[in-house]
Each structure stands twice: as structure tokens, then as C-alpha cells.
Amino acid sequence: MSGAVATADKPRAVSDIGAAGRFLFWAGVVLLCAWVLVPIYLLAVNTLSSPQEVTAFPKTGVPSFDMGSIQFFLSFEGVLKALWNSVLVAVLTMILSIAIGAPAGYALSRFEFPGKATFRMLVLMTRAFPLPLLALPIAVMFIRIGLDDTPIGLALVHTTLAIPFAVLITFSIFSGIPLELEEAAWTLGCNRLQAFQRVVLPLVLPGITASAIFAFTISWNEVFAASVLTVQNRTLTAFLLQSLSVSPLHLRFAGGAALVIPALIFIFAVRKYMFAMWGIANR
Amino acid sequence: MAEILIKGVAKSFGSFTALHSIDLTIADQEFMVLLGASGCGKTTLLRIIAGLESPTQGEVWIGGKRVDQLPPRERGIAMVFQNYAVFPHLTVYENIAFGLRMKKLPQAEVDTRVKRTAELMHIEQLLKRYSGQLSGGQRQRVAVARALAMEPDVILMDEPLSNLDALLRLEMRAELKGVLANSKTTTIYVTHDQVEAMSLADRISVMNGGHIVQAASPVEVYRNPAARFVGSFIGNPPMNFLPAARNGDGRYQVAGIALDGPSSGGAKLEFAIRPEDLTIAAGGLKATARVIEPLGAHTLVTSEVDGKLFRAVLDSDLKVAPGDELSLVPKPDRVRWFDPETTRAVN
Numbered sequence: 001m002s003g004a005v006a007t008a009d010k011p012r013a014v015s016d017i018g019a020a021g022r023f024l025f026w027a028g029v030v031l032l033c034a035w036v037l038v039p040i041y042l043l044a045v046n047t048l049s050s051p052q053e054v055t056a057f058p059k060t061g062v063p064s065f066d067m068g069s070i071q072f073f074l075s076f077e078g079v080l081k082a083l084w085n086s087v088l089v090a091v092l093t094m095i096l097s098i099a100i101g102a103p104a105g106y107a108l109s110r111f112e113f114p115g116k117a118t119f120r121m122l123v124l125m126t127r128a129f130p131l132p133l134l135a136l137p138i139a140v141m142f143i144r145i146g147l148d149d150t151p152i153g154l155a156l157v158h159t160t161l162a163i164p165f166a167v168l169i170t171f172s173i174f175s176g177i178p179l180e181l182e183e184a185a186w187t188l189g190c191n192r193l194q195a196f197q198r199v200v201l202p203l204v205l206p207g208i209t210a211s212a213i214f215a216f217t218i219s220w221n222e223v224f225a226a227s228v229l230t231v232q233n234r235t236l237t238a239f240l241l242q243s244l245s246v247s248p249l250h251l252r253f254a255g256g257a258a259l260v261i262p263a264l265i266f267i268f269a270v271r272k273y274m275f276a277m278w279g280i281a282n283r
Numbered sequence: 284m285a286e287i288l289i290k291g292v293a294k295s296f297g298s299f300t301a302l303h304s305i306d307l308t309i310a311d312q313e314f315m316v317l318l319g320a321s322g323c324g325k326t327t328l329l330r331i332i333a334g335l336e337s338p339t340q341g342e343v344w345i346g347g348k349r350v351d352q353l354p355p356r357e358r359g360i361a362m363v364f365q366n367y368a369v370f371p372h373l374t375v376y377e378n379i380a381f382g383l384r385m386k387k388l389p390q391a392e393v394d395t396r397v398k399r400t401a402e403l404m405h406i407e408q409l410l411k412r413y414s415g416q417l418s419g420g421q422r423q424r425v426a427v428a429r430a431l432a433m434e435p436d437v438i439l440m441d442e443p444l445s446n447l448d449a450l451l452r453l454e455m456r457a458e459l460k461g462v463l464a465n466s467k468t469t470t471i472y473v474t475h476d477q478v479e480a481m482s483l484a485d486r487i488s489v490m491n492g493g494h495i496v497q498a499a500s501p502v503e504v505y506r507n508p509a510a511r512f513v514g515s516f517i518g519n520p521p522m523n524f525l526p527a528a529r530n531g532d533g534r535y536q537v538a539g540i541a542l543d544g545p546s547s548g549g550a551k552l553e554f555a556i557r558p559e560d561l562t563i564a565a566g567g568l569k570a571t572a573r574v575i576e577p578l579g580a581h582t583l584v585t586s587e588v589d590g591k592l593f594r595a596v597l598d599s600d601l602k603v604a605p606g607d608e609l610s611l612v613p614k615p616d617r618v619r620w621f622d623p624e625t626t627r628a629v630n
Contacts, residue, residue, distance in 0.1 A: 180368040181371075184364060184429075186334075186356060187335075187361060188356070188361070188381050188382035188385060188429070190356060198381075
């Protein structure tokens with residue numbers, strides 16, 4: 001018995017574990033990259049191929065850079081308007097959710113007030129209600145007050161979706177800034193607003209930007225509320241959901257690319273803020 | 284000229300009273316240390332003077348101007364924080380220049396002052412760095428330089444050395460003392476470290492439970508503690524205490540020997556003596572040695588007198604072993620007496 005335990009207990013060579021660990025690590029890396037990149041690649045290839053190539057077989061896997069699908073898609077009735085609506089709604093959502101969420105996050109991190117814990121809980125609870133449950137009452141209400149089928153109306157709904165994240169993300173960002181930094185600024189001649197502008201804001205900007213991008217993408221990707229609440233002023237997601245199910249395959253690829261690529265470009269443009277931490281990396 | 288007057292300042296947080304009606308005057312250019320254990324209210328008092336906390340009651344005057352309703356920026360103070368609070372998004376240069384830019388000083392003046400204070404704190408080679416690239420000691424220097432560059436009437440320091448390692452603390456302590464003496468500002472310095480307090484202060488305010496128990500020079504605080512708390516808090520090893528009762532002929536009976544006590548004392552007093560004020564001679568307190576700790580220059584003997592813990596710092600030539608009976612004679616002029624009811628000193 002004791003002999004068996006001793007044998008089983010014999011430590012393995014560290015190099016064996018290291019090799020297995022490295023294999024797992026790289027397998028994980030490859031898998032995760034493939035998970036993200038393969039669909040994007042297929043989307044790109046098919047978007048940049050002529051309609052005939054999309055339906056043809058076997059596949060070459062290399063785009064022929066035929067702009068036919070894209071041209072047709074862009075000239076498709078209503079696409080440009082839907083694209084504009086999407087950008088408008090997403091930008092409005094971004095502004096509203098940061099304008100409302102960031103002060104709430106600041107208050108949560110800096111002040112003690114009764115019901116603080118309950119408030120934090122309630123902010124999260126707003127995510128507990130499925131959107132389909134809320135969408136119809138909201139639609140009815142919006143029709144009554146005339147907010148239906150408007151970008152601002154949809155942006156308000158998207159803002160409620162984005163706010164919990166905006167509050168909690170900015171709360172943790174502000175909590176990461178020691179109060180002493182603000183107090184030091186006050187003793188060095190700043191009033192509360194100046195201290196915020198000169199000390200807190202530069203430090204939280206990367207985090208706020210990341211939070212804003214998050215709000216933007218939540219709105220950009222949202223399709224359910226957009227489909228229910230808009231008729232004439234469809235956003236791109238709602239428009240594509242409606243039109244593309246009856247469109248040929250190459251058009252669907254073009255539409256998919258039109259949804260994915262702006263989001264990718266936007267995140268790429270501000271990636272520095274998402275990685276930047278003071279003193280660590282600023283690429 | 285910045286004399287600081289604190290008149291009846293009290294502070295409560297809900298039902299907890301952090302400060303009970305504090306009265307204190309700090310002279311121009313004086314180095315005042317607020318000393319006490321954590322939770323005694325010393326940091327609260329400092330923050331009230333700084334304007335980061337508002338008093339529940341009372342007035343604060345700096346340089347003849349009442350400031351307790353003014354924001355920190357209008358009080359002519361600069362503060363050094365325990366965790367340095369060096370702005371991480373600015374270079375050392377911009378950190379030191381921060382307050383000067385808020386004052387809208389011309390660039391030439393800003394540059395002169397930054398360079399001068401950086402030189403004073405020996406950080407002139409670090410001016411282009413960010414706080415993330417500095418060690419704790421260097422950040423501390425930046426924080427002090429930033430305060431000095433303001434050329435304030437009053438510098439407030441909240442345990443500025445407590446995050447540094449022991450050796451660095453010793454070095455910074457000596458340096459701070461020199462720099463602040465030359466700057467001719469009034470300084471209020473909060474610490475829980477009695478050695479730091481003794482070595483830096485012109486005057487020490489010993490605080491306990493939201494009261495200032497004694498405000499006096501370091502030697503006075505050490506030699507003539509105004510209350511039992513001061514005697515037990517300051518000094519390492521701390522003061523010894525023994526109960527004393529007046530006998531028939533007006534002397535006080537302490538653990539079997541009779542000593543001359545204060546004329547104004549009551550029937551019961553507490554006898555107190557510092558461990559280094561004891562000598563071995565006949566007719567003293569009967570002590571049984573328990574633990575012997577040779578410390579080089581001296582030997583610390585922890586003993587029992589009348590069943591109570593009693594420490595003596597004796598000459599290291601003395602041969603003593605645990606269990607030995609000693610006769611410890613207190614130096615008459617170093618004996619202090621406390622009223623056991625009020626815990627105040629009795630003369």
C-alpha cells in the first residue's frame with residue numbers, strides 16, 4: 001500500500017509538465033484565434049468575390065477582389081440610410097450612457113450615501129429583464145409619446161442596455177484612482193472641478209473610452225429593439241434582418257461585412273486606449 | 284508669518300467623536316508633531332487644518348486669518364500624503380510645477396522653482412520620469428519637493444515616512460529636518476512613531492482618544508509626562524508604574540519602601556519611574572529578575588516587583604541571571620507621581 005502511494009506520488013519531471021503546458025497554451029491560442037479569425041476571413045473572402053464565385057464549388061479560398069457584391073449592396077435601396085441610422089443611434093447611445101453612467105460611477109466610488117449597496121444591485125438588476133419582455137410595452141409607450149421610429153427613441157432603449165456596464169465599468173475605474181490624488185490637487189490650488197479635469201480625467205480617459213466603445217458596440221449589434229421600435233428609420237441590423245433573408249447569398253455576405261468591419265475599424269482605431277495603462281504600455 | 288490657532292475644534296463622525304474640543308497654538312516656523320496611536324484623531328486634526336475635513340465645531344486660524352470655512356487652496360498650505368499622491372500621468376517636473384501652474388506663475392519662475400526644489404531634494408536627474416518609474420523613496424522626495432515649491436506658509440505632513448523601509452526612513456528623517464528648518468515654514472507633522480516625533484519636533488502634541496494630552500518639547504514630554512498615558516506611550520521600554528499609598532508620616536509606601544511624595548498628593552497615588560533611572564543599591568525596591576536582554580551598551584532586565592512587571596535598564600557589566608533578587612533604587616529627582624483617578628501628573 002505504502003509502496004503504491006510512494007510510486008504514484010513520485011514527482012514528474014518539470015520539463016514534461018512544461019512541454020504539456022506549452023502545448024496546451026499554444027493549442028488554446030490557435031483555437032481562440034481561429035474562433036475569431038476564420039469567420040471574419042470567410043466573410044471577407046466571400047464579400048470580395050463575384051456572385052458567381054460565392055456560389056461556385058470548389059472554393060479557392062482567395063478573394064478575387066470583385067467589387068460587384070459591395071457595389072450592389074451599397075446601391076441597394078435604403079442601405080446607406082440604415083447605415084447612417086445605425087451610426088447615429090450608436091453615437092447617441094455612447095454619449096448618453098457615458099453622460100449618465102460616468103457620474104453615477106463617480107458618485108458610487110467617491111461618496112457614501114444611504115442605499116448605495118441597493119443602488120448597485122438595482123443597476124445590475126436592469127439586465128435581469130429580457131428585452132423581448134420590455135420591447136412591446138416600450139413600443140406602445142413610444143407610440144403614445146411620439147418617440148417611435150426615431151433614432152433618439154431607439155438610442156434611449158440602447159442606453160438602458162448599456163448603462164449598467166457604463167456604471168460598473170466607470171465605478172471600478174474611478175475607484176482605481178486614489179482619493180489622495182484629488183485631495184493633493186485641492187491643496188495645490190484646484191477646486192473640485194479643476195482637480196477632476198487635471199488629475200482624474202486624464203487618468204480615467206482610457207477606461208472611459210473603452211466603456212464608450214463598449215456602449216457603441218452594444219448599440220451597433222443590437223437587433224431586437226431596433227426591429228420592434230423602428231419602421232422607416234431602420235438601423236442596419238434591423239434593415240439587414242428584414243431584407244437579407246430574402247436576398248441572394250453574396251448580398252448576405254456583403255451585409256455581414258458591412259456590420260462587422262466598422263466595428264473592427266473603430267476598435268482598432270482606439271485600441272491604444274484599451275491597452276494603455278499608465279507606466280506599463282502606451283503603444 | 285503663519286501662526287496657527289486652533290480654537291475648540293471638535294469633530295464627530297455620526298455618533299463617534301473623533302476630536303473633543305481641541306485648543307492648540309502653533310508658533311510661526313515651529314515644527315509641531317502630532318503623536319498618538321492610530322485612531323487618536325491626529326490625522327483628522329491635520330485634515331481639518333488642511334481643509335480636507337470640516338470641523339463640527341470650533342475655529343482654525345492661519346496667519347491671522349480664519350480659514351475653517353475656506354477650501355484647501357485658499358489656506359496657504361501644502362500637504363504631503365502618506366502614500367505620496369504623486370500624479371501618475373505627469374512627469375516629476377510637471378508634478379512639482381503643478382501648484383505653480385495653478386497659481387499662473389510665469390514659466391521662467393516655474394522653471395526656477397522646480398529646479399531649485401528638485402535640487403534641494405536631490406531629484407534633479409529624475410525630472411523627466413513618471414511616478415511609475417520611481418522608487419518609494421524617490422516618490423516621497425517628489426511629494427516633498429512639490430509641497431516646498433509652493434513656498435507655503437504651512438506644510439502639513441501625514442505620516443510621510445511610514446511607507447518607507449527602516450533605513451530609508453532614518454535617512455529621510457534627517458534630511459527632512461534640515462530642509463524644513465531652512466525653508467522657514469510652519470510644519471505640522473503627524474506620526475505614530477515616537478522616535479520620529481522626538482527627533483524632529485520642536486514641540487510634540489501627544490494625542491489620545493481625541494484629546495491633546497500634552498503639548499511640550501520632546502525632552503519635557505519624556506521627562507515630565509503630564510499624564511500616565513504619555514509616560515506609558517513614550518519611551519521604549521516604557522515607564523514603570525507601581526501603586527503608592529500615603530503612610531502616617533506623610534511619605535508614600537511603594538512596594539515595601541517609603542519615598543518622599545508630592546505635598547499636594549492624595550491618599551493613593553501611582554509611582555512612576557523610567558527604566559534607565561534605576562540603580563542597584565541597598566534599600567531599594569525588591570525585584571525578582573525574570574528575563575535578561577543584553578543590548579550592548581545596556582542590559583534590559585524585566586523583573587517582578589510586588590507581582591507587577593517592572594523593567595530596568597542597567598549597566599551591561601552587571602552580572603544578573605533569571606531568578607536573582609535585585610534591589611532597585613529610583614533616582615529621587617526622576618520619580619514622577621500620577622493621580623490614579625484622573626491619571627494626571629501630581630507635583
